[in-house]
Amino acid sequence: MTDHEHDLQVVREATERLLTAVAKLDNAALAEESHLPGWSRGHVLTHLSRNADALVNVFAGRPMYDSADARDADIERGSGRPLPEQLADLRASHDRFMAQTEGDQDWSRTVELRNGVTDLASNVPFRRLVEIELHHVDLNVGYGLEDLPEEFTGREIDFLADRWSAHPEVPPTLLAAADGRTWRTGPAGEPAVTVSGPAAGLLAWLAGRGDKGASLTTSGGPLPALPPL
Structure with a gap:
């Protein structure tokens, strides 16, 4: 709550x-x-x-x-x-x-x-x-994004991941932060893509900021293209 x-x-x-x-x-x-x-x-x-x-x-x-x-x-x-x-x-x-x-x-x-x-x-x-x-x-x-408070970064990733959870252009995706936290985005189902990296990098990608995901690693497919905010 x-x-x-x-x-x-x-x-x-x-x-x-x-x-x-x-x-x-x-x-x-x-x-x-x-x-x-x-x-x-x-x-x-x-x-x-x-x-x-x-x-x-x-x-x-x-x-x-x-x-x-x-x-x-x-x-x-x-x-x-x-x-x-x-x-x-x-x-x-x-x-x-x-x-x-x-x-x-x-x-x-x-x-x-x-x-x-x-x-x-x-x-x-x-x-x-x-x-x-x-x-x-x-x-x-x-x-920078890496200076944001950890609590804020996690909550904003959660918010943005939920925003794309039902978007037809985003595949089922697992977001894995280097600190062990995970999120899901895209529709429900077995993740087709796993995107890994520091939480600040995940936020940069989801929010269209910083390097926009260039520093992240993926498995199962390329980095999904996200619609504009």
Whole structure:
């Protein structure tokens, strides 16, 4: 069972880690490319701020974003702001998100995210954590997939493996981490492919980041091609 109170505490810690790292940058660094094609570091930071506000909307029963175009326009418009504005926005939006979670609410209720996706309210804090941790990596400021907390890496692999569990293009696949942890993805049945390597490498492949699986080893067939997230 998801422990939303635990996840909210981890969100606080991850946000402070992110803010500390970003505070070491300067305006010129914000304009440089992130690991996400077409996005500067300023784009990534603005997205993180607007995502926090969007999740406030989710808790309040409003649409997550007014529209896809409005979401993209907000990110573009805010991407060129100087460092002090980015930091202030990131902290303020985090505070709004945390304040929204402190009110009385039914954590077992179903909420609606983007594109008709639904989830339990209790899972939303972890979804925010995913945004913070993976986009911290995307900023290209020396925080890599291998630096992610072990608990987070395992839970995100589990989430993404489940996401592809019923996809017809993904064969039954066993994921074997070097530390002994295992996961399954693709449809049920005897695994056709086993993908092995460090947990960070498995996450890179599932999330389309880093070397995207180039450092992994496979048996039973080639590395399965995953649909885009």
